[in-house]
Every structure is written in C-alpha cells, then in structure tokens.
Amino acid sequence: DADVTQTPRNRITKTGKRIMLECSQTKGHDRMYWYRQDPGLGLRLIYYSFDVKDINKGEISDGYSVSRQAQAKFSLSLESAIPNQTALYFCATSEMVTSEQFFGPGTRLTVL
C-alpha cells in the first residue's frame, strides 16, 4: 500500500463550488504539505503543517484553506473554486523540516 494517498485522483468541478482534497499518510510523520503544480512554474507551497496544532500559510494560500484532522490526515479545501485553480495538487510528508519529502500521486483538478 502507498505511504501517502490522495483522494480523489481526478476531479472536474464548476466555478463557485466547494471542493475538498484529502490526504492520508502511513509514514508516521508530523510534517505535511500541500503543493500545486502548474506547467512551467514547478511546485508551489500552499499550506504546511508541522504538527496537528500547527498550520502555516505557504507561498500561495489565497483561495485555499486546510484542516489537519489527525497526524495522518491533512485536507485542502477550495471554498469557491475558480478556473485559475485548475492544476495538479500534491500532498507530501516529511520526518523533519529538512528531510526528504514523500509525495502522494497527485490530484488533477479542473475548474470549469
């Protein structure tokens, strides 16, 4: 079984809809991250969490919110989706801040 899983893997939605992307991990890591990937822009950090009670904004947090329900679960929400949020979203975990990050398979989100 994969160490970091993301659901759904693909999602098509309409402008204005609320969307939640979920991430679960079995690595036992405290640190979890949400990124979005756009062609030519690499990966950009949306939010990160160093433990259950610690949530921090990343580089591009506007229009997004997160919830850390447990050590193993970190959800990303788009309260009112817009077309420029169409992207590939990745969840990742790490043991320490400076450690390797372990990535999920990604969620491809399309906002029409």
Added chain:
Amino acid sequence: AQSVTQPDIHITVSEGASLELRCNYSYGATPYLFWYVQSPGQGLQLLLKYFSGDTLVQGIKGFEAEFKRSQSSFNLRKPSVHWSDAAEYFCAVVSTSGTYKYIFGTGTRLKVLA
C-alpha cells in the same frame, strides 16, 4: 530572497549519452539541496540530497550531483542515460532561516531518444 533556478526547460539526449541537468540556487548559508524526479502521472521521488560533507553525492538510479559553493550550483549528472530516465527533474532547496521555505525549481523535462 532564496531561489532555485533550472535554466533548461527541456533537454533531449540519446540513449547511452551522458546527462547533466543544471541547478543554481540563491541562499545565504549552506543550503539543504535535493533533486527529485517525476515520472509521467506520478508524484515526485527523491533522487539524492546534500546537507554537508562530501560535495559529490550519489543517488538512486545511477545519478550523482556535485555541490559547488563557489558557483552556487548543484548539477545532476548521469554517465549513460536509459530510456526509462525520461521524466521531469526538479531541484529543491530548504531554507531554515527565518520563515520556513521548501523551494522547488521550475523543472527540466528530459526526453530520451532511442
């Protein structure tokens, strides 16, 4: 501000040829540096990392990278490329001074010709 630059968006090499992917960083102290690979339809996987010590680091799949402080570079190399190496490669740096940042480069897409 900290940054990572991958100057080459696309690189095409023939199978069996050598490969070098460039990565330059901007960071005040000695950084934590990483190379990741992303195969089509998959998440990123770590190839190798540098924290300190020997400036030539070995990674998985026959890759290596050399940290050159004087040039602020961390270039990825492979002596002989295989068709399965076709993927997108990302360099990353972690900043631990001030606000935490894990900064990825924009990636280099590698195409391998048979």
